[in-house]
Amino acid sequence: MAPLRSAAASWHSRWCQVLLFGVLALLQGQVLAFAGRSGVLPQAPLAASRSAFLGRFTHQQKWRPPSSSAAAATTCRMITIEQASNDQIEEVASFFVDSFWGAGTLLKEGQRRQLLTEQRRDLRERYGELIVPRKLPSALLVARSAGGDMVGCVGVEVVVCEGERVGVKYKGQGANDPELRPLLSNLAVSPTVRRKGIGQKLVRACEAKVKSWGYAELLLLVNETNSPARRLYSKLGYKDLFTNTSGTTVEVTSFQIRNSPCTTVCMRAGLAPRGLFSFFAR
Numbered sequence: 001m002a003p004l005r006s007a008a009a010s011w012h013s014r015w016c017q018v019l020l021f022g023v024l025a026l027l028q029g030q031v032l033a034f035a036g037r038s039g040v041l042p043q044a045p046l047a048a049s050r051s052a053f054l055g056r057f058t059h060q061q062k063w064r065p066p067s068s069s070a071a072a073a074t075t076c077r078m079i080t081i082e083q084a085s086n087d088q089i090e091e092v093a094s095f096f097v098d099s100f101w102g103a104g105t106l107l108k109e110g111q112r113r114q115l116l117t118e119q120r121r122d123l124r125e126r127y128g129e130l131i132v133p134r135k136l137p138s139a140l141l142v143a144r145s146a147g148g149d150m151v152g153c154v155g156v157e158v159v160v161c162e163g164e165r166v167g168v169k170y171k172g173q174g175a176n177d178p179e180l181r182p183l184l185s186n187l188a189v190s191p192t193v194r195r196k197g198i199g200q201k202l203v204r205a206c207e208a209k210v211k212s213w214g215y216a217e218l219l220l221l222v223n224e225t226n227s228p229a230r231r232l233y234s235k236l237g238y239k240d241l242f243t244n245t246s247g248t249t250v251e252v253t254s255f256q257i258r259n260s261p262c263t264t265v266c267m268r269a270g271l272a273p274r275g276l277f278s279f280f281a282r
């Protein structure tokens, strides 16, 4: 495992909460090397609880005639989900920023650039292969329309947890009863195709991935005040596990992008084992 720099620890821990859900940068050394090479230098952390994302789906959505459930089903059926390669991280980062924070409507160009820099770095750390493959499994999944357009994305990774601390930077020493658990993060769906089950499909794809890694649960972190997101997750079988009152969230205002404190809820679903009894175990 690469040595971790304590200097980077603070923004990392904020990023945990921040980005949608969660955390961990086992490949810090490689990230810095990569960032240096590409001219993207780690600077002041941009906190972000992307937990908001699902809430924004509802709030920022323009009015459209309600689609019939048949039409919604058709759309979702035609969506394919694939694992993004390292080379596609840039495309996913760009998609995420535009879908999550609004395509140019809310964001000033400078803000978009700042968010993109942070998003790119976060995705590379969590799901990218920089110099060597990650030691713990991770995957970045994208949903594409029949025409090949990206319409959704989500990441899933195995992180180190110590009790209620999800995604701690494990240095091999001083860790208090560490365990490995899978964490879902960075879920976003394009504003044009929301509420058609694509988010659900992405979550289910993460669950399948996690099971293929041999885990029987999936965690995620969500802003406590983001009721639409929490409702969706609870509909999908996720239950509140614990709450962190010292989380942070990224707030984009017309003047700035800033960290704000927020309470984060960790939700968990047990995953049915594959095979004969999976129906009953769910």
Ligand SMILES: *[C@@H]1O[C@H](CO)[C@@H](O)[C@H](O)[C@H]1NC(C)=O
Residues within 6 Å of the ligand: 013, 014, 015, 016, 017, 164, 165, 166, 244, 245, 246, 247, 248
């Ligand atoms: C709560 O969140 C903060 C900010 O990310 C983190 O540093 C801290 O370890 C978390 N605490 C627990 C108990 O999870």
Ligand SMILES: *[C@@H]1O[C@H](CO)[C@@H](O)[C@H](O)[C@H]1NC(C)=O
Residues within 6 Å of the ligand: 049, 051, 052, 053, 055, 056, 223, 224, 225, 226, 227, 249, 260, 261, 262, 263
């Ligand atoms: C997340 O939490 C912060 C602080 O409580 C709040 O201001 C913000 O509106 C929340 N976002 C959503 C979408 O719930």
